[in-house]
Amino acid sequence: MSRERRETYFRQLQQQGRLTGQLEAARQELQDERLHLPAEPKCDHKLLPLADLYSSNDFAMLQNLEPGKGPLLSSIRSIDDLLERDRLREQDGFPRKIKVGKLVKPGRGSQDKVVVVPTTVEEKFIHDNRFLQQEESGGGGGGHGEGEEGEVIGEQPVHQEGEGEGSGAGQGEGGSHEMDATAYDLGRILTEKFQLPNLKEKGKKRSLTRYVYDLTDKNRGFGQVLDKKATLRQIVKTNIALDNLPDVSDIDPTRFLIAPRDKIYRILSREKDYESQALVFFIRDYSGSMAGKATELVVTQHILIYSWLLYQYGGQVETRFLLHDTEATEVKDFYTYYNSRVAGGTQVAAGYRLINKIVEEESLAADYNIYVFHGTDGDDWDREGRETLPELKKMLDYASRIGITIAEHNYASPGGTEVENYLKRSGLLEQAEDLLRLDSMKEDVPEERLIEGIRKLVSE
Amino acid sequence: MQLIDQKTKRIMEGCKERARDQGLSFEDETLEYVVSNRDMIELMPKNMIPTLYDYWVHDVEVLREQGKYELYPSNxxxxxxxxxxAISFYNDNNPDWLNVMIFYHVIGHIDFFQNNLYFRHTWDDDLTGQALADKRLIARLRSEHGRWVDYVIEFARGIDNLVGYFSELGKLNRTESGCSARVDYYFDYFLQAVKQLKISDYVKQIEEFNQALKEDRERGEQNFFAEVIKKSPEFAAAFEKYRQKYQAPSVDLLQYLIDQSVFLNREENKWMQSVIEIVRSTSIYFQPQIRTKIMNEGWASYWHETLFLQDDRIRGHEVDFARVNAAVTSMPRVGLNPYALGMRLFYGLEENAERGCYSYDFDRLHDIEARKKYHRNTAAGRDFIFKVRENFSDFTFINSFVDQDFVDRNKLFVADRRLNKERMVWEYYVKSRKSEDYRQMLFASLYHPPRIEVVPEQSTDGILYLNHRQEGKPLVKEYLANTLLGIEYLWGAPVALETSDAEVKPASETEEETEPQVSWSRVRYHMKKRRLSREKV
Incomplete structure (x- = not known):
């Protein structure tokens, strides 16, 4: 949001006296001149390691055999055992070791892949190599060839946007599909092993398919509409068979013999039309105050929720990603959703308003189960929720579930955030108990708590 | 996984002969297996050793992070x-000429393994056989103790990068003084510090000892001490006490736990010691490999290139070879390639030795033109690189031979990148062409585990006190808790770790080129009843 508009909104709130108590925080965000640039560069996975001695090996170098291609598949088989083992660990009094929902993002060129895999790490005492390596540089590495000291020898864009953005589906598709495949497994794990509620058992499930009727089938003899071209073709065939067509270069249609079965009609038929059943809006606050762990928590939880829904709906999930500060915007993929940097002020209402607008304009409410998951640090310039609550009420009319996660900052007092307060005061949480859920947690809680949080948000 | 066919094997035997003629030395027997991608998947987490013990982490996709090798120091x-x-692996659809090239590379590695002194402790072992025995032992223990075996493996692996590899290596090269500990103690300490003899009496004692040896080579020492104990009966007790006090300290944390942990020495927990020992010895076995990556790959690349080009049987594949070889041994514009770097070093060394550059005369020469022209035709180039392959590790190799001449000749530089915020691009630039900087960059990228030792003096009240020697980098904080938890379990009592924490104030964005401010402080982590706490020292 541009500075001016932010200031206008700020002044407006101030005049109405609605900023008391949070003036300082809001003013800080107001001064925030940063842009929502994509990516924290230090996580830019496309960067070459500059000084990596140990990753090259004989198999890759000499034989073109690439280790590391397959263990995913080979291990999925045993994943249940692993999780069972993990559960036993907890019983034995050791912390769990298997992490799900960690994001590994390999990918060549512009094909960003979000891969979700169960992972673990063997913890040891090791030196922290991240230490003192400023974000910009990797601490230096090897190089070879011409060039004076200080000379720039090459450059690489920080985050390559997909080429040909205009081409639409084609390009982005591969990436998100990749995510689906592994996320589906993750969803299964979450459902089975972490005992997340199972939507299917609740009996409210809608049919996965719907039928449309269309004149697509062809039928000989009778039907609704005569397919003239096909009929003519059939007549010619018949006449050739009857030897009634002596010269193909000189055809006299009046001499054709026409059998009733030569007439080909179009007939009304039932077409199966697979339809996405769930539409999930992921929306997160990317205002200045969300910096650091709060964002990570929200995003990690959102990917877990996504995986779970994906499994629940048999892969038929559509997602929309929205970001908001004092203004909301829709982004095209999870990558951008995940990587956009925080800046600016906070207005939750803006985000909700955009969702309502999208749902209304595309008339999504009729065809979809709509889920909205909102992640925030609980900060809102609109302290009493005067603007937020009406939008929220509107949303409750069509949504199957709205889950709000508040990642409280460590310095904040628990349960004291603005969003939580006005939601509680509004009574919506009780009135629409089955539609609206709120969960607040500290920003640095472990993964188990995250999953627990999902249960809270999605349980019936 | 199956043995390579007889035809290829015959070709490879020919390769061995050619390699021997050039001076490489290795044992006759080798095994070559053809592997499919599927085999690779299973072998990969086990460091390609089919008989390594099973461990569930092998079945999980381990987080691929930067610095992964720090966690898995086994290359x-x-x-x-x-x-x-020696066992080597080949893709199932390699053409013959490629197998020959790979096999020459393999021969280079085998020669390195069997001659480089950093591998001394592996020379007498059949690793796969040993691993198989270990694997069976662990399988048996698992049938008795279930998942607790895996916990012990996990906790032991948590500290298996702290093994005392150099101490183990040192043991093999230590020369005995020829005297028993008892003799050393008697003459060096007992007579002087306890008895406080006069010099004349001391000399008399030595003469008596020598006399005793002269009379009976075998039992002289025993007879002598029988006399000693008659004269001063307190000797035996004093010696025992001394021995206990100055017992050779355990070489590393794992060994210390095996030796000293009350928990592990309980009758019902003795089995854990064998598991820890397996983890420890496996780790030590792999230690030299990661410490000789540049040399090992360089040496193998040097030889596959040299030997392949001399092999008359594969004429006609020079272009194919050139293509693969270039991919292996070319210097990347940005980044490091241990194959290329090591190979160039060996070529350079050979040439320099041939010219006689490693001599006093050359050292004294300061005229740059004269240095360039210096050539003594020593014909000692090969000998020299063979010596280097025997006696050096990556660190000493780089430290001794990466000099300005080498850096200039190969057009090497330290590269770095910086963010151009206006254009949102990473700029790669030449940071330095000084050999000292290049060397430091290489050192920084070498494997180096932290140094963490037991401090017996501070290990009071059953606490195990560990001290991390500060080397300019803190430990990875996220890993502390679980690692310490593992040690606590194996030790059976609380554990303390003293280390340094750094507080970094990032350089302010407005001022250009300000270094971030680092302030170090010593802190102590306590792991007690599976809870971690931290305090300033």
Missing amino acids: PYETVINTRP
Whole structure:
């Protein structure tokens, strides 16, 4: 949001006296001149390691055999055992070791892949190599060839946007599909092993398919509409068979013999039309105050929720990603959703308003189960929720579930955030108990708590 | 996984002969296996050793992070494993000429494994056989103790990068003084510090000892001490006490736990010691590999290039070879390639030795033109690189031979990148062409585990006190808790770790080129009843 508009909104709130108590925080965000640039560069996975001695090996170098291609598949088989083992660990009094929902993002060129895999790490005492390596540089590495000291020898864009953005589906598709495949497994794990509620058992499930009727089938003899071209073709065939067509270069249609079965009609038929059943809006606050762990928590939880829904709906999930500060915007993929940097002020209402607008304009409410998951640090310039609550009420009319996660900052007092307060005061949480859920947690809680949080948000 | 066919094997035997003629030395027997991608998947997490013990972490996709090698110091995915006989692996659809090239590379590795002194402790072992025995032991223990075996493996692996590799290596090269500990104690300490003899009496004692030896070579010492104990009966007790006090300290944390942990020495927990020992010895076995990556790959690349080009049987594949070889041994514009770097070093060394550059005369020469022209035709180039391959590790190799001449000649530089915020691009630039900087960059990228030792003096009240020697980098904080938890379990009592924490104030964005401010402070982590706490020292 541009500075001016932010200031206008700020002044407006101030005049109405609605900023008391949070003036300082809001003013800080107001001064925030940063842009929502994509990516924290230090996580830019496309960067070459500059000084990596140990990753090259004989198999890759000499034989073109690439280790590391397959263990995913080979291990999925045993994943249940692993999780069972993990559960036993907890019983034995050791912390769990298997992490799900960690994001590994390999990918060549512009094909960003979000891969979700169960992972673990063997913890040891090791030196922290991240230490003192400023974000910009990797601490230096090897190089070879011409060039004076200080000379720039090459450059690489920080985050390559997909080429040909205009081409639409084609390009982005591969990436998100990749995510689906592994996320589906993750969803299964979450459902089975972490005992997340199972939507299917609740009996409210809608049919996965719907039928449309269309004149697509062809039928000989009778039907609704005569397919003239096909009929003519059939007549010619018949006449050739009857030897009634002596010269193909000189055809006299009046001499054709026409059998009733030569007439080909179009007939009304039932077409199966697979339809996405769930539409999930992921929306997160990317205002200045969300910096650091709060964002990570929200995003990690959102990917877990996504995986779970994906499994629940048999892969038929559509997602929309929205970001908001004092203004909301829709982004095209999870990558951008995940990587956009925080800046600016906070207005939750803006985000909700955009969702309502999208749902209304595309008339999504009729065809979809709509889920909205909102992640925030609980900060809102609109302290009493005067603007937020009406939008929220509107949303409750069509949504199957709205889950709000508040990642409280460590310095904040628990349960004291603005969003939580006005939601509680509004009574919506009780009135629409089955539609609206709120969960607040500290920003640095472990993964188990995250999953627990999902249960809270999605349980019936 | 199956043995390579007889035809290819015959070709490879021919390769061995050619390699021997050039001076490489290695044992006769080798095993070559053809592997499919599927085999690779199973072998990969086990460092390509089919008989390594099973462990569930092998079945999980381990987080691929930068610095992964820090966690897994065993340099995995080598195409040849250092065992007796050496085993190497080949893709199932390699053409013959490629197998020959790979096999020459493999021979280079085998020669390195079997001659470089950093591998001294692996020379007498059949690793795969040993691993198989270990694997069976662990399988048996698992049937008795279930998942607790895996916990012990996990906790032991948590500290298996702290093994005292150099101490173990040192033991093999230590020369005995020829005297028993008892003799040393008697003459060096007992007579002087306890008895406080006069010099004349001391000399008399020595003469008596020598006399005793002269009379009876075998039992002289025993007879002598029988006399000693008659004269001063307190000697035996004093010696025992001394021995206990100055017992050779355990070489590393794992060994210390095996020796000293009350928990592990309980009758019902004795089995854990064998598991820890397996983890420890496996780790030590792999230690030299990661410490000789540049040399090992350089040496193998040097030889596959040299030997392949001399092999008359594969005429007609020079272009194919050139293509693969270039991919292996070319210097990247940005980044490091241990194959290329090591190979160039060996070529350079050979040439320099040939010119006689490693001599006093050359050292004294300061005229740059004269240095360039200096050539003594020593014909000692090969000998020299063979010596280097025997006696050096990556660190000493780089430290001794990466000099300005080498850096200039190969047009090397330290590269770095910086963010151009206006254009949102990473700029790669030449940071330095000084050999000192290049060397430091290489050192920084070498494997280096932290140094963490037991401090017996501070280990009071059953607490195990560990001290991390500060080397300019803190430990990875996220890993502390679980690692300490593992040690606590194996130790059976609380554990303390003293280390340094750094507080970094980032350089302010407005001022250009300000270094971030670092302030170090010593802190102590306590792991007690599986809870971690932290305090300033």
